[in-house]
Amino acid sequence: MATLADVLDLGPFQWSALLCCALNGFFIGIERQTRGKPVGIRTSVLIISGTYLFMALGVSLSHEKMDQARVLGQIITGVGFLGAGVMMTQDGKIHGVTSAAVIWVLSALGLMIGLGYQYQSVIITLLALAVLLGVDKIENSFKSLRRGVHQKLGRFTSKGER
Template sequence: MSEFGGPDTLTWTQVFVRLAAAALLPFLIGLERFLRKKPIDFRPFVIIAVGAAGLVMASIELLHSTADPQSRIDPTRVVEGVITGIGFLGAGAMFRQGNFVQGAGSAASIWTAGAIGLACGMGEVWLGAIMAALVLLLLIASGPFTAKWDSTSLDEHAGESD
């Protein structure tokens, strides 16, 4: 199998497996949100996770392609940037009216999709799978408990204040 980049770097098979895992695992979380008619469907979950995986793999490739041991290339800065950027996306998914906050579950799910993508991109597919399984378990198991709250309209909370 030919290598993805220079010596000691990812093969095409590794790239495919990591990106496929980064797409599939958050897709399952997004599908759960879609089926429950939440504000964000499965597409952003997949796009965010695949983008995060691609960025971390690119940073790994950059690190391996630099022969200078004095290089200041730090792949963890990519991780920091991805997590910060996804935090802004998640914040945009939430809104508040009085004491009522809506979209926090979608925001947290989006943020976790980014973390799953980062884990898969780093080659820790098992870690991404465990994260996806735990989030799915929580979302599915909590459905009956949150159904009453989800069906409550914001109008009922409009008069509430801090």
């Protein structure tokens, strides 16, 4: 008969790391979701968790640093394709670049956690949130920062067109 400890044993994975993935993903995801962006809570938690799981597997399969670096490199490449999927062109302007960058940061957080840097991942999450929230406030404070693709919808352009 399996004991509770056997059922809760995750092998190479750690409950604390999964909790760290969930919390970091939740906080970045809630910022994105409340703004109506394509990378919300579920997506954020899944990206961090997925990259953590792949990296933790890579670490558990081989303690050779080069093998782990190959796993890391393949994850980065794969996540680049995921990020490219959220970018699109509309009216000659590219949209979704920040969401693609967020996906890359989310995967980096998962890799950090997979390599044992849980506390540092929390600090990076806070820094990412500071960028996502703080730069928006700065852009809204300075008219010169709201040009081009950063121009708010519904405002008149320099030619008086809407």
